[in-house]
Ligand SMILES: [Fe+2]
C-alpha cells in the first residue's frame with residue numbers, strides 16, 4: 001500500500017548524488033544571498049554588513065569543500081558536508097530573519113533590500129535545509145506530493161523574480177517592465193492552480209499543512225489525514241506540469257536576454273550582473289527539478305482498490 005511519507009533511507013549512491021546536487025547548487029546561491037543583503041543594506045549598518053560578509057566567506061569555503069568532496073565522494077564525507085551545510089544554512093536563515101524583522105518593523109528604513117526579497121531568499125534557504133534534512137534522515141515523499149510541493153515552491157520563486165526584475169528595472173524600460181509584470185501574473189496564476197491540485201490530489205498534505213506536526217511521527221500523517229484518499233495523479237496534472245515548464249522556459253529565456261543586456265550595459269536597471277545570473281540559474285534549476293519529478297509520476301487515475309469501493313458507498317444516488 002502506498003504511504004504518504006515514510007522513513008526509507010535512499011540507496012548510498014543516490015544519497016551521495018542527490019546530496020551533492022543540492023549542495024553544489026544551493027551553497028553558491030546562499031553565498032550570493034549574503035552578498036546581495038550586504039550590498040542592499042544602508043552603509044551605516046556596519047555590524048550587519050560585517051555579519052553578511054562573514055556568512056559569504058563561510059559559504060564560499062563550504063562550497064570549495066563540497067567541490068573537493070564531489071571529486072571523490074564517500075557516504076561519510078557527504079553526510080558530514082550535509083551536517084555542516086544544515087548548520088550554516090540555519091545561521092543564514094537566522095540572519096535573514098533578523099534583517100527582515102528590522103526592515104518590516106521600520107527600524108531599517110533605507111538601503112534597497114525589498115522585504116519580499118529577504119523573505120524570498122529565506123524561503124530558498126529553508127527549502128535547501130529541508131532538502132538536506134530529508135536526505136540525512138532518509139525521509140522520502142510520495143511522487144505526487146513531492147511534485148506539487150516543488151511546483152508550489154518554484155512557481156512562487158519565479159513569480160517573485162518577475163516582480164523583482166520589474167521593480168529593479170529603470171522605469172524608462174517600459175517594454176521589459178511590462179514583460180516582467182506579465183510573467184508575474186502568469187506565475188501567480190500557475191501557483192494558485194497548483195494549490196488546487198494540492199487539495200484535490202494530496203488532501204492528506206493539505207490537512208497536514210493546517211495542523212501542528214511537531215511530534216515528528218515515524219509515519220506521517222499519523223492521526224492526521226486519516227480517512228482522506230491516498231495521493232494520486234491525473235492527466236490534467238501532467239498537462240499543467242507541461243504548461244508550467246513551458247512558462248518557466250520562457251522566463252528563463254527572458255532572463256538570459258536580460259543578463260546579456262546587463263553584462264553589455266545595454267539596459268538601464270539596478271540589477272547587478274551577479275543577480276541576473278543568479279535568477280537565471282534558479283530558473284534552470286526549477287526546470288531541472290520539476291522535469292526530474294514529473295518523470296516519477298504514477299499513471300493518471302491509478303486508484304488504490306479501496307478508494308473505488310469507498311467512492312461507490314458514498315454515492316448519494318445509489319443510497
Ligand atoms: Fe536566490
Ligand SMILES: [Fe+2]
Nearest residue numbers: 120124157282
Ligand atoms: Fe530566487
